[in-house]
Amino acid sequence: MARVTIAGMALFDFELINVDPSTSARRGRFLTSHGAVETPLFMPVGTRATVKGVLPDQLRSLGAQVVLANTYHLFLRPGSDLVREAGGLHAFMNWDRAILTDSGGFQIFSLADTLKLSDEGVKFRSIVDGAWHFWSPEDNMRIQEDLGADIIMQLDQCPPYPAEKEFVATAVKRSADWAARCKAAHRREDQALFGIVQGGVHLDLRLESIERLGEIGFPGYGIGGYSVGEPHELMLESLAPVCAALPADRPRYLMGVGNPTTILEAIAAGVDMFDCVLPTRTARLGTAFSSEGRLNLRNARFARDFGPLDGACACSTCTQYSRAYIRHLVNTKEMLGAMLLSLHNLHYLLDLTAQARAALEAGTFGEFLSAWRGSPACDDY
Amino acid sequence: MARVTIAGMALFDFELINVDPSTSARRGRFLTSHGAVETPLFMPVGTRATVKGVLPDQLRSLGAQVVLANTYHLFLRPGSDLVREAGGLHAFMNWDRAILTDSGGFQIFSLADTLKLSDEGVKFRSIVDGAWHFWSPEDNMRIQEDLGADIIMQLDQCPPYPAEKEFVATAVKRSADWAARCKAAHRREDQALFGIVQGGVHLDLRLESIERLGEIGFPGYGIGGYSVGEPHELMLESLAPVCAALPADRPRYLMGVGNPTTILEAIAAGVDMFDCVLPTRTARLGTAFSSEGRLNLRNARFARDFGPLDGACACSTCTQYSRAYIRHLVNTKEMLGAMLLSLHNLHYLLDLTAQARAALEAGTFGEFLSAWRGSPACDDY
Numbered sequence: 001m002a003r004v005t006i007a008g009m010a011l012f013d014f015e016l017i018n019v020d021p022s023t024s025a026r027r028g029r030f031l032t033s034h035g036a037v038e039t040p041l042f043m044p045v046g047t048r049a050t051v052k053g054v055l056p057d058q059l060r061s062l063g064a065q066v067v068l069a070n071t072y073h074l075f076l077r078p079g080s081d082l083v084r085e086a087g088g089l090h091a092f093m094n095w096d097r098a099i100l101t102d103s104g105g106f107q108i109f110s111l112a113d114t115l116k117l118s119d120e121g122v123k124f125r126s127i128v129d130g131a132w133h134f135w136s137p138e139d140n141m142r143i144q145e146d147l148g149a150d151i152i153m154q155l156d157q158c159p160p161y162p163a164e165k166e167f168v169a170t171a172v173k174r175s176a177d178w179a180a181r182c183k184a185a186h187r188r189e190d191q192a193l194f195g196i197v198q199g200g201v202h203l204d205l206r207l208e209s210i211e212r213l214g215e216i217g218f219p220g221y222g223i224g225g226y227s228v229g230e231p232h233e234l235m236l237e238s239l240a241p242v243c244a245a246l247p248a249d250r251p252r253y254l255m256g257v258g259n260p261t262t263i264l265e266a267i268a269a270g271v272d273m274f275d276c277v278l279p280t281r282t283a284r285l286g287t288a289f290s291s292e293g294r295l296n297l298r299n300a301r302f303a304r305d306f307g308p309l310d311g312a313c314a315c316s317t318c319t320q321y322s323r324a325y326i327r328h329l330v331n332t333k334e335m336l337g338a339m340l341l342s343l344h345n346l347h348y349l350l351d352l353t354a355q356a357r358a359a360l361e362a363g364t365f366g367e368f369l370s371a372w373r374g375s376p377a378c379d380d381y
Numbered sequence: 382m383a384r385v386t387i388a389g390m391a392l393f394d395f396e397l398i399n400v401d402p403s404t405s406a407r408r409g410r411f412l413t414s415h416g417a418v419e420t421p422l423f424m425p426v427g428t429r430a431t432v433k434g435v436l437p438d439q440l441r442s443l444g445a446q447v448v449l450a451n452t453y454h455l456f457l458r459p460g461s462d463l464v465r466e467a468g469g470l471h472a473f474m475n476w477d478r479a480i481l482t483d484s485g486g487f488q489i490f491s492l493a494d495t496l497k498l499s500d501e502g503v504k505f506r507s508i509v510d511g512a513w514h515f516w517s518p519e520d521n522m523r524i525q526e527d528l529g530a531d532i533i534m535q536l537d538q539c540p541p542y543p544a545e546k547e548f549v550a551t552a553v554k555r556s557a558d559w560a561a562r563c564k565a566a567h568r569r570e571d572q573a574l575f576g577i578v579q580g581g582v583h584l585d586l587r588l589e590s591i592e593r594l595g596e597i598g599f600p601g602y603g604i605g606g607y608s609v610g611e612p613h614e615l616m617l618e619s620l621a622p623v624c625a626a627l628p629a630d631r632p633r634y635l636m637g638v639g640n641p642t643t644i645l646e647a648i649a650a651g652v653d654m655f656d657c658v659l660p661t662r663t664a665r666l667g668t669a670f671s672s673e674g675r676l677n678l679r680n681a682r683f684a685r686d687f688g689p690l691d692g693a694c695a696c697s698t699c700t701q702y703s704r705a706y707i708r709h710l711v712n713t714k715e716m717l718g719a720m721l722l723s724l725h726n727l728h729y730l731l732d733l734t735a736q737a738r739a740a741l742e743a744g745t746f747g748e749f750l751s752a753w754r755g756s757p758a759c760d761d762y
Contacts (some may be wrong), residue, residue: 053716078709086687094701320475330460336431
């Protein structure tokens with residue numbers, strides 16, 4: 001790990017600022033070459049080096065600290081060599097704050113219709129043109145170094161749900177082996193490489209995964225293999241012991257989870273980082289997070305509702321546009337509908353996590369979570 | 382006409398600030414309830430009360446003075462009564478500068494698969510649900526009063542090209558009759574009602590149309606029935622005598638024309654106002670206006686071009702993003718591609734007309750036009 005320091009902080013060292021007395025929630029901070037990252041945080045997803053329908057300037061205004069991009073999609077188009085030639089993802093997509101790339105493992109296993117898996121690596125077909133590609137963990141590191149994100153993820157095997165326990169156990173072992181190979185192959189000191197915990201809904205396998213990864217040692221840990229179809233309660237149940245088993249002095253990143261209530265419950269369980277396509281994907285479908293719970297703007301009851309999308313929200317959409325107007329845009333498939341709802345939904349999660357950070361600083365996270373659980377907004381999990 | 386005055390100017394009175402000595406171009410100004418309008422100008426089109434892919438704040442930053450919306454589309458969805466209840470188009474779409482609505486005549490005649498036309502009005506089928514609707518000129522005025530734009534257009538009959546001269550002559554007469562009925566029915570003094578010149582490519586019919594409209598008297602004149610399929614040269618040839626026959630002290634609005642060179646040539650012929658979907662529609666198709674002529678960003682030659690979209694352009698797209706990145710967005714059908722190209726293309730035409738105004742003020746429009754005609758950008762007409 002690089003020992004670069006800025007203002008007394010070493011690059012990627014995780015500073016615990018505050019620990020909640022009533023839950024396992026933590027207020028933390030770590031440094032990247034593109035600024036400090038304050039946790040807990042939500043990271044908007046820009047799969048193909050763009051958060052759909054949102055300009056980088058707008059993401060800055062919304063307070064986004066880290067944007068996630070996808071190695072699988074960018075490897076296929078425009079190609080990681082092209083991104084490297086462009087000066088890396090930051091220059092390519094005009095984003096000067098931190099970037100995280102996932103390894104693409106999840107996409108290979110969930111998107112590809114056919115793949116050939118071995119201990120050596122994974123052979124998969126492109127969803128773009130059907131061409132075969134092979135990735136070893138070492139190949140994947142080289143690609144993510146070309147993309148040049150601040151935080152990169154190990155190549156892992158993410159089993160679906162349901163899956164035979166035997167199958168999940170094999171995935172845990174293989175992912176741990178690949179974690180070690182990724183670490184050995186990774187060269188860029190300005191990037192943090194995170195290991196990924198697997199094990200599905202089996203706590204013993206999760207703990208085995210954590211033990212293996214801990215032996216290798218990483219500056220942060222992804223918690224993968226959740227939100228793949230398992231009952232919601234199973235995830236929340238196992239999350240607390242998983243977090244407890246992870247080192248306290250490293251950030252914990254629950255991959256692909258973004259419902260408001262799930263984020264807050266996971267923070268209470270000890271998670272520090274989140275990403276999800278939910279705010280922008282649901283926006284394109286015409287739905288909005290709100291203090292009243294999820295709103296479907298296609299609903300006829302909004303046709304003549306000239307009030308704000310969410311009266312409790314201070315975002316640029318809620319202060320300037322009516323439900324009736326947004327419904328009109330959604331109904332007529334106008335781009336602006338998806339744009340306004342994306343801005344609102346991203347604000348909603350970025351503001352929610354900012355509120356969680358403030359409550360942790362004030363030592364009132366327990367009350368904050370209780371109030372949330374009693375609110376209509378809590379229905380959105 | 383209303384005699385409201387602001388700072389010594391009467392609402393909708395057209396002030397001629399400067400007339401070019403070498404062409405028929407004019408630098409003018411008129412007042413609306415939502416601010417002064419400086420001519421010549423280009424008006425971005427927001428068909429369904431939204432300029433596709435662009436936020437009102439961005440339109441303001443781009444210097445848009447007037448946005449056009451479409452009576453036909455808004456009548457069908459969300460309905461003009463709903464827009465009235467919202468407080469009119471300005472409140473509905475969050476645009477506090479001037480708005481112009483066309484009457485919908487053009488759409489009825491170009492979009493509807495079936496229609497029944499009589500001197501009384503026009504019966505047409507909705508493109509949304511196939512329902513029949515009937516508009517008299519009086520109905521159309523009531524609808525446009527509900528929408529509440531600053532400038533509204535008479536209901537007219539817009540013949541296609543080619544059409545029998547007899548047919549075009551009938552359309553001229555009917556449009557003039559409807560112009561008189563529109564004026565008689567129109568009540569809102571905060572709106573300017575423009576007549577529309579028809580006559581296709583027949584100068585004698587154009588002059589007859591102008592004479593009829595002049596007898597009725599309007600604060601401004603649309604020049605319709607161009608850009609409907611006729612050879613480009615035919616339009617430019619007849620435009621100068623048409624403008625010359627129109628009263629000098631009224632703004633002239635060439636409807637639906639937006640190619641850079643055509644705009645400048647039409648300004649030289651005496652046109653003051655333009656609108657077109659071209660900047661946003663071509664943006665969604667992946668093409669950009671530029672000082673080098675039109676660029677198709679799908680072209681493989683841009684794949685590794687890390688320079689700006691147009692090196693001569695100062696817009697937010699050209700100063701922040703590369704051709705390679707925009708090509709990637711266009712190739713992967715990302716919304717941001719259409720958004721960035723829309724912002725650039727709108728800037729291009731708004732800046733071009735601002736340059737024309739500045740040249741007219743400086744008395745150098747002739748030189749400005751000559752320089753344009755000799756530039757690679759001139760190919761875009």
